[in-house]
Amino acid sequence: xxxxxxxxxxxxxxxxxxxxxxxxxxxxxxxxxxxxxxxxxxxxxxxxxxxxxxxxxxxxxxxxxxxxxxxxxxxxxxxxxxxxxxxxxxxxxxxxxxxxxxxxxxxxxxxxxxxxxxxxxxxxxxxxxxxxxxxxxxxxxxxxxxxxxxxxxxxxxxxxxxxxxxxxxxxxxxxxxxxxxxxxxxxxxxxxxxxxxxxxxxxxxxxxxxxxxxxxxxxxxxxxxxxxxxxxxxxxxxxxxxxxxxxxxxxxxxxxxxxxxxxxxxxxxxxxxxxxxxxxxxxxxxxxxxxxxxxxxxxxxxxxxxxxxxxxxxxxxxxxxxxxxxxxxxxxxxxxxxxxxxxxxxxxxxxxxxxx
Amino acid sequence: xxxxxxxxxxxxxxxxxxxxxxxxxxxxxxxxxxxxxxxxxxxxxxxxxxxxxxxxxxxxxxxxxxxxxxxxxxxxxxxxxxxxxxxxxxxxxxxxxxxxxxxxxxxxxxxxxxxxxxxxxxxxxxxxxxxxxxxxxxxxxxxxxxxxxxxxxxxxxxxxxxxxxxxxxxxxxxxxxxxxxxxxxxxxxxxxxxxxxxxxxxxxxxxxxxxxxxxxxxxxxxxxxxxxxxxxxxxxxxxxxxxxxxxxxxxx
Numbered sequence: 001x002x003x004x005x006x007x008x009x010x011x012x013x014x015x016x017x018x019x020x021x022x023x024x025x026x027x028x029x030x031x032x033x034x035x036x037x038x039x040x041x042x043x044x045x046x047x048x049x050x051x052x053x054x055x056x057x058x059x060x061x062x063x064x065x066x067x068x069x070x071x072x073x074x075x076x077x078x079x080x081x082x083x084x085x086x087x088x089x090x091x092x093x094x095x096x097x098x099x100x101x102x103x104x105x106x107x108x109x110x111x112x113x114x115x116x117x118x119x120x121x122x123x124x125x126x127x128x129x130x131x132x133x134x135x136x137x138x139x140x141x142x143x144x145x146x147x148x149x150x151x152x153x154x155x156x157x158x159x160x161x162x163x164x165x166x167x168x169x170x171x172x173x174x175x176x177x178x179x180x181x182x183x184x185x186x187x188x189x190x191x192x193x194x195x196x197x198x199x200x201x202x203x204x205x206x207x208x209x210x211x212x213x214x215x216x217x218x219x220x221x222x223x224x225x226x227x228x229x230x231x232x233x234x235x236x237x238x239x240x241x242x243x244x245x246x247x248x249x250x251x252x253x254x255x256x257x258x259x260x261x262x263x264x265x266x267x268x269x270x271x272x273x274x275x276x277x278x279x280x281x282x283x284x285x286x287x288x289x290x291x292x293x294x295x296x297x298x299x300x301x302x303x304x305x306x307x308x309x310x311x312x313x314x315x316x317x318x319x320x321x322x323x324x325x326x327x328x329x330x331x332x333x334x335x336x337x338x339x340x341x342x343x344x345x346x347x348x349x350x351x352x353x354x355x356x
Numbered sequence: 357x358x359x360x361x362x363x364x365x366x367x368x369x370x371x372x373x374x375x376x377x378x379x380x381x382x383x384x385x386x387x388x389x390x391x392x393x394x395x396x397x398x399x400x401x402x403x404x405x406x407x408x409x410x411x412x413x414x415x416x417x418x419x420x421x422x423x424x425x426x427x428x429x430x431x432x433x434x435x436x437x438x439x440x441x442x443x444x445x446x447x448x449x450x451x452x453x454x455x456x457x458x459x460x461x462x463x464x465x466x467x468x469x470x471x472x473x474x475x476x477x478x479x480x481x482x483x484x485x486x487x488x489x490x491x492x493x494x495x496x497x498x499x500x501x502x503x504x505x506x507x508x509x510x511x512x513x514x515x516x517x518x519x520x521x522x523x524x525x526x527x528x529x530x531x532x533x534x535x536x537x538x539x540x541x542x543x544x545x546x547x548x549x550x551x552x553x554x555x556x557x558x559x560x561x562x563x564x565x566x567x568x569x570x571x572x573x574x575x576x577x578x579x580x581x582x583x584x585x586x587x588x589x590x591x592x593x594x595x596x597x598x599x600x601x602x603x604x605x606x607x608x
Contacts, residue, residue: 260441260443260444260445261445261446261447261448263407263441263445264439264441264445264446264447264511264514265447265458265461266407266434267405267407267434267437267438267439267524268434268435268438268458268459268460268461268462268514268517268518269431269432269433269434269435269436269461269462269518270431270458270461270462271431271461271466273466273470274461274464274466274469274470277469277470278447278450278458278461278469279447282447282448282449282450283448285449286449
């Protein structure tokens with residue numbers, strides 16, 4: 001490469017970057033002003049002036065809002081109000097002027113306030129209902145019975161809690177080998193050597209992120225249709241979620257290990273599988289164990305929630321009594337659940353501290 | 357035995373670590389490479405056994421071109437070349453014995469070694485090498501609980517387990533105290549003289565170089581600037597290798 005070429009290249013890149021930044025800033029501004037227009041219309045006009053309880057939604061509104069946003073943006077883009085330009089670093093700021101006095105900061109605060117007001121209206125926050133006489137009386141009734149738990153169903157409740165713990169354990173145990181293997185394929189430092197490696201890495205990461213972003217509750221609904229309502233469906237839901245969460249934690253652990261032993265084992269002429277077994281695995285066993293125990297702990301808590309949608313165990317029992325408005329029984333179940341969670345939490349933190 | 361011709365290495369981030377290095381090593385030599393940190397010494401060693409892939413140039417080991425080998429063939433070459441490191445790079449949480457045995461991985465079946473099954477004769481050999489480096493009785497201690505000097509000796513035993521024809525040593529004493537440094541260097545000398553293993557070693561201290569090297573090459577900015585007898589490095593050469601400001605520090 002000649003000297004001129006090396007000098008010209010970054011300059012060209014700089015111009016291109018500048019154009020990209022300006023375009024991005026314009027888009028950000030258009031979006032923000034569109035948002036302001038839409039929310040103002042919905043809140044001020046429909047909610048307050050027309051006092052609609054459930055304002056209608058149509059796809060036309062956000063499109064109009066964006067057009068309005070673009071129209072507002074065009075003149076204001078060149079003033080000090082542009083958040084887009086501020087976040088893309090296109091303003092030359094006066095260092096003596098505090099940043100919260102800048103026009104774009106004030107505009108930003110305005111957007112947050114607008115969102116806050118909209119949030120209040122959408123959540124239907126009402127102090128009147130919170131403090132109404134009949135409401136308070138109902139709350140008192142429930143709290144009183146919650147504190148008078150029905151001990152008659154204690155053994156039944158403990159049995160259900162044990163079911164939940166075992167379900168969580170099996171979900172963790174079955175997830176473990178899958179996560180163990182997938183973890184290697186999701187570790188950047190092991191996979192970036194070749195193009196095929198990177199491809200496997202990307203696809204693997206994509207599916208792990210996808211399965212992890214679907215809540216266990218949703219998986220439980222899917223599996224209760226698939227295999228029928230009960231502990232098995234709950235176990236499958238926890239397992240799927242555990243595989244992707246554990247694989248991600250494992251792979252991050254692999255990415256943090258020291259390269260030294262890997263180099264040393266490679267230098268002996270060992271096969272890649274031997275390099276992983278002798279250079280990588282000894283460095284990760286203990287953190288893996290710690291993550292896995294913690295996951296079991298999380299799974300017990302999640303199993304309770306999953307039980308609410310029919311995943312079996314103590315959660316299902318809780319839902320049944322709650323549906324019958326038997327608050328004394330619910331009170332007992334809450335105590336049992338809290339104890340189990342506390343014991344699991346305490347035990348798992350003790351074990352994890354011991355193997356550090 | 358080893359012929360390096362016009363070796364170049366450019367890292368993906370653009371660092372030009374080696375700018376055409378040529379030298380050769382005869383059987384039985386104790387070759388020492390000196391130079392400032394960042395002069396390319398470590399990269400040099402790692403290109404010889406392909407822990408790093410050189411960008412261009414050639415490395416011939418017993419007339420085999422190493423730079424283009426792949427898969428099992430490069431693993432065979434690696435198993436003929438032992439290596440020890442500044443930070444020892446032992447397997448953490450494993451015993452001295454397992455660490456030494458891991459030197460023989462190149463000739464073990466994959467699945468047997470994963471299950472931790474080692475042939476009896478390999479175990480005998482491992483005990484022997486642990487004896488040679490003076491660590492008898494520590495076979496079942498955890499390697500990462502040993503002192504620095506002892507860890508480096510475990511690393512030497514691991515390298516010997518390979519039956520190496522060449523031993524690469526990447527600043528083997530840089531994280532050890534002076535007394536331990538000499539003891540480790542003595543072991544390398546023993547390996548060189550008694551077992552006839554050729555040694556290529558990166559070093560910082562010229563006093564060690566004069567005592568142990570049979571020949572010296574010096575790298576500066578990725579280029580070879582000196583090649584010769586260790587006793588011939590005078591003040592002028594010292595300043596040329598390490599810069600005019602440098603003062604020699606001795607280690608006794």
